[in-house]
Amino acid sequence: MSLLDHKAADLHGLLHKKEIKVSDLVDESFKRINQVDHKIKAFLTLNEENARQQALMYDEKFAGGEKLGALFGMPIGIKDNIVTQNIRTTCGSRILENFDPIYDATAVQNLNKAGTITIGKLNMDEFGMGSSNENSAFQKTLNPWNLDYVPGGSSGGSAAAVAAGEVLFSLGSDTGGSIRQPAAFCGVVGLKPTYGRVSRFGLVAFASSLEQIGPITRTVEDNAYLLEALAGVDSMDSTSANVKVPKYTESLTGDIKGLKIGVPKEYLGEGVSAESRNSVLEALKVLEKLGAKWEEVSLPHSKYALSAYYLLSSSEASANLARFDGVRYGYRTDNAKNLIEMYKNTRAEGFGDEVKRRIMLGTFALSSGYYDAYYKKAQQVRTLIKKDFEDVFEKYDVIIGPTAPTPAFKLGEKTTDPLTMYANDILTIPVNLAGVPGISVPCGFAGGLPLGLQIIGRHFDESTVYRVAHAYEQATSFHKEKPYL
Amino acid sequence: MSRISAHQVKHVANLARLAITDEETETLTKELDAIITFAEQLNELNTENVEPTSHVLEMKNVLREDEAAKGLPIKEVLKNAPDSKDGHIRVPSIME
Numbered sequence: 001m002s003l004l005d006h007k008a009a010d011l012h013g014l015l016h017k018k019e020i021k022v023s024d025l026v027d028e029s030f031k032r033i034n035q036v037d038h039k040i041k042a043f044l045t046l047n048e049e050n051a052r053q054q055a056l057m058y059d060e061k062f063a064g065g066e067k068l069g070a071l072f073g074m075p076i077g078i079k080d081n082i083v084t085q086n087i088r089t090t091c092g093s094r095i096l097e098n099f100d101p102i103y104d105a106t107a108v109q110n111l112n113k114a115g116t117i118t119i120g121k122l123n124m125d126e127f128g129m130g131s132s133n134e135n136s137a138f139q140k141t142l143n144p145w146n147l148d149y150v151p152g153g154s155s156g157g158s159a160a161a162v163a164a165g166e167v168l169f170s171l172g173s174d175t176g177g178s179i180r181q182p183a184a185f186c187g188v189v190g191l192k193p194t195y196g197r198v199s200r201f202g203l204v205a206f207a208s209s210l211e212q213i214g215p216i217t218r219t220v221e222d223n224a225y226l227l228e229a230l231a232g233v234d235s236m237d238s239t240s241a242n243v244k245v246p247k248y249t250e251s252l253t254g255d256i257k258g259l260k261i262g263v264p265k266e267y268l269g270e271g272v273s274a275e276s277r278n279s280v281l282e283a284l285k286v287l288e289k290l291g292a293k294w295e296e297v298s299l300p301h302s303k304y305a306l307s308a309y310y311l312l313s314s315s316e317a318s319a320n321l322a323r324f325d326g327v328r329y330g331y332r333t334d335n336a337k338n339l340i341e342m343y344k345n346t347r348a349e350g351f352g353d354e355v356k357r358r359i360m361l362g363t364f365a366l367s368s369g370y371y372d373a374y375y376k377k378a379q380q381v382r383t384l385i386k387k388d389f390e391d392v393f394e395k396y397d398v399i400i401g402p403t404a405p406t407p408a409f410k411l412g413e414k415t416t417d418p419l420t421m422y423a424n425d426i427l428t429i430p431v432n433l434a435g436v437p438g439i440s441v442p443c444g445f446a447g448g449l450p451l452g453l454q455i456i457g458r459h460f461d462e463s464t465v466y467r468v469a470h471a472y473e474q475a476t477s478f479h480k481e482k483p484y485l
Numbered sequence: 486m487s488r489i490s491a492h493q494v495k496h497v498a499n500l501a502r503l504a505i506t507d508e509e510t511e512t513l514t515k516e517l518d519a520i521i522t523f524a525e526q527l528n529e530l531n532t533e534n535v536e537p538t539s540h541v542l543e544m545k546n547v548l549r550e551d552e553a554a555k556g557l558p559i560k561e562v563l564k565n566a567p568d569s570k571d572g573h574i575r576v577p578s579i580m581e
Contacts, residue, residue: 102561196542209540238547239540307524318501325502327576332567339579340502348504356503360513361520363501364489377527379537384530386538418516419523435541459542 003028004075004165005482008222011168012070015062022062022073022117025168026055029075029119032166036485039147041139042161044080045088046120051075054117070225070249072115077161077170080121081128082213083202084108087118091204092126092136092154095324095331095350105202106234107171107213114229119167123157126352127321128175128206130154131424133182134415135354142411143185144483145449149408152182158216159186164485169222171230173203175211176309177404177428180440183216184403184452187442187481189223189469190216192428194460195435196241198227199234205320207313208239210432219479220441220470224248227462243460251463252470257291259468260396266302267401267427275446276402283443283453284400286475287468297396299388304381305430306422310358311365311378312433317355318362324350357418382433389434393458398468402427403440403452427454437462441469442478450478488521489514 003011003025014020030048037043058073078084081091083101085108090096104112111118125135133141133156141156143149144164151160155172159182162170172179174192183190191214198213205211215226228249233242263284268277284294326332326346333349336342351359365374392399404424414421431438436459443453453472457465473479494514498505505513559572568575 099565102557102564196544235549239542239544241542241544301530304527304530307527310520311524311527322502326567327574328562329565330567336577339577341504342577343502344504347502351503356505356509357513357516357520359501359503360494360497361517364493364497364517364521367497367500374521374524376537377532378524379539380532380535381527381530382538383535384532386541419519433541 002032002165004032004168007219008070008074008168008225011074012072015073018062022058023052023055025073025075026051026117026119029167032164036164037166039485040142040144040160040164042122042141042157042164042166043077043120044090044123044138044157047087047118051117051119058115058117069114071229074116074169075119075167076111076116077119077122077158077167078108079155079158079170079172080124081173081204082107082171083204084118084121087121089121089204090138092124092138093351093355094137097331099330103202106199106236107230108202110229122161122170125154125156126355127204127317128154128173128178128211129317129354129358131177131181131421132409132414133157134411135352137352140411143408143449144485145187148410149449150185150411152185152408154178155216156182159183159188159190162186162188162216162218163483165482169215169217169226171213172216173211173213174432175207175313176432177425179214179216180403180428180438180452180454181425183440185408185450187450187478187483188216188218189220189439189441189479190214191223191227191439191462192431192437193227193231193462194437196239197437197460197462198230199232199237199240201234201236207316208320209316210313220466220473221249221252223439224252224466241460246463248463248466251467253467254471254474256287256468256471259292259398261287261292261294262297262392262396262399263294264299264302264399264401265296266299271405271423271426272402273406275407276405276451279444279451280400280402280453283472286472290471290475294400297392297399299392299430301381301384301388302426302430305385305433306426308378308381308385309429309433310361310422311374312382314358314362315365315375316362318359318366321355321359354418385430386434389436397464399456401454403454404428407446407449407451431456435459437465439465439469441473443476444478445481488518
């Protein structure tokens, strides 16, 4: 058994008892990366020298008997769209191939304060646009459970690295499902926090009104520890919320007696595979045994979420990605006679096909004459979708359904038609549009590939989401399964 | 009926400052047409008196004290610039 198979609290105990050292954890992480990363290709950049030095420094702190926090010395991987000072940050894009950030994202600063050790940067679909990691400009990360399958996306590298035991946990980001869907496909735990819960300062922006940074872990408990470190208001992000951060780990009581669960009929209907549906029905039986009650509910505007999402997220992306113009950072073309040509050729050569497609869609939706018909209409539909959730949450504590309509799909299976790929996110996208928190926890296997259970909560009620996820996890053993690599 | 023409695609690409080849124009016209056609299902919904949501949280005018703080060091900032000279970022000529 690898040291990294333990949860953080156990490792923390071993560190304090001086049975292990931080260096052992960091060694184990790089050893595992050497063994398996050539197979799954999760990492884009390693921070080996710094990580090992930091481990030695932290070992001295433990040796000195200092009281240190639960995450102190734990090896973590960071999605490559979260900036890390002096560690290359590419967003999976040629246009940022050699970008060397000059500051840390607030989330990374918070982790550094908590004492985690950054092992390296993890692969992703370019700028977060994709559901399979096949849109990375550099490499395709593969699913640790079966190398013919995708790990999901866009935080595919972050989920695969945790599932393969290369790091104890990782950070991802979720704009339309990019933490939860890969967590489901790789059999790990991934949380998208409430919009505003975690600062987005230093998260390279794709769709600012939808995205959040969140933790990907092997257990719900580790996830809760990480959110405690990450959450909170930040003067550098005016959309971060000034709402008290609870001790999430204290909500992991195992007690869900009397909990009211709403199960949207739209999440078990058309387009959802039998495997995914059945795994959720089985999970509901487990929750019932623990004292929860569930009823069928409706989120009537669910089927419009995908359209609204692609219009809104692409519109925001077209504005956010305007900054990549070859002037201040990133790639610049050699082929330009004047400034405008430099912009156009830099962007044509630096961006991949999916990114260009979405910039085009967004520019179109925001352009004169189309704004009301597409962008404003999508914002109005967003209001209806948000209202759907508010109505259900008046009577129910959480909403439960599958994370994704199917288990992981094969490489190349959905690359020919963009709409087929987009449809993979139908069950995660509404959560981003409503801004509520959602977690994916392992809930079964189909053909050797993991399935995910999605638990959605009220705004800023991650505590209840964690409580339910933890109670379910403790009553099942899916999270204990590991891929053979 | 096609929702977007090749001519429009070229116009949008110019607005987005993206150089696209004729082949890309053809592909993008087809793909955007399919996506926009799909998105038009939103027209099934009556949204006449529905307020648009641009942001999910009730937050307005987030202000802070106007205090001077140290900016980023120029040397650091220029580290990632493709071309610079004498502490400035250099770009190709604007006029030919």
